[in-house]
Amino acid sequence: MTVGPRPRTLVPGDYLWCGCGRSGAGALCDGRDAGNSCRQQRRFTVTPRSGTVWLCECGRTGTPPWCDGRHNHPPNDSAA
Structure with missing residues (x-):
């Protein structure tokens, strides 16, 4: 199962993006x-002016905190 971003409308302010995956x-x-x-x-x-934002939920983005679509591509598995 892949995890994709969810659209979020956040009030203006400062936030912390979670990259470890432990956040509830x-x-x-x-x-x-x-x-x-x-x-x-x-x-x-x-x-x-930000409006709706798409935050990475899988932790694999190369542009944190924004989703860059990497959840659509499986990681390279050199053991295969």
């Missing part, structure tokens, strides 16, 4: 990994 809030960091010093967080700002 999907792509937004909820602090669950605070004790493990998550280094995969990304701070981002939503402006009044």
Whole structure:
């Protein structure tokens, strides 16, 4: 099963994107990994002009926190 982005309409402000996958809030960091010093967080700002945003939910994006479609392509498996 692939995980894709969900459209989100966020109020203007600063947010933390979760790259570790432990958040119960999907792509937004909820602090669950605070004790493990998550280094995969990304701070981002939503402006009044941002509108609907597409945040990466699979953690594989090359442009965090934004989805770049990598969830549509399986990772290279050199063991196959």
